[in-house]
Amino acid sequence: MNSHQVQQWMETTLSLIKENETTLSELDQTIGDGDHGVNMVRGFQAVVDEFPNWEQENTSAVMQKIGTTLVSKVGGASGPLFGTGFMRLGAAFKSEEGAWADGLTKAAEGIAQRGKVSVGDATLLDVWDPVAKVVQAKGTDWAEVERAAQDGMNGTKQLETKRGRGALLKERSIGHLDPGAVSSYYLFHALVQTMTKGEN
């Protein structure tokens, strides 16, 4: 992935999140404080706006800057979580060899540590972790990445939310998609679109 593709990835992510801002916020109103959509738009808009300043940077540096921008701008818990994911990804891209498998695995580990979450807690980790695992197992098979991300997102509907304000709802949180998992799906869907552009 070159830094131009990273830019496309971020622009596609932003437009998906913007299109679905209301849906994201509505999901968050059910099990959280209702600001997920606006927070994510704010964060990814800031990332897209910053790109002209990063023209000289390589892929690794750009990913790390995306991380710090998300940490600064998102405002809610998603900032440090998505931000940590990108910072770990960026660190892995310093060496090109096996960067995706290594980077996604370290990103998922970083998110788990930062949020003190485990797989199955109905959080964004339920998308990041299966994506990392499928890339570990099969390499960058983008159709598999798409499936893993989508299944991970849909899986949060059956799970009881264990972290954040959603945890107060206990079993009442079952039946709702986790907003962080949904926006993580958009992020990986945008990645798949970027990486398969020109194919087919």
Next chain:
Amino acid sequence: MPSVSIFLISHVRELALGAKRLLQQGNDQVTIIATGGLEDGEIGTSVDQMQRALDELPQEDEVLIFYDIGSAKMNAEMLIEMNPDRTIAITDAPLIEGGYVAVMMAGFGDDLDTVRQKAESSYHKSR
């Protein structure tokens, strides 16, 4: 001179500043810094803003952080990682009640661990 400074982090600027105003009543010699909300005034916490506030404290000050809700704690943890040369602790004790006890204890010259423990035990006792 108290060696422990108190850092209040809220999702809302007015809440952080209001809490500081109230807590300063406990002891006006203890340094209290407070940040809240995003740069544009929206609800949230910003690690950049927290870093700027921290930079105003002398390097040797020990810092005890109080926060309001969950994601502020995550940002506070990032702040600690970004400042490995500083002595900073986070407490889950409530911003106002715990913070008030901490200001009193810091004013008596207690060290960071003691201030933190007293803030936390006073909270549990009152429940």
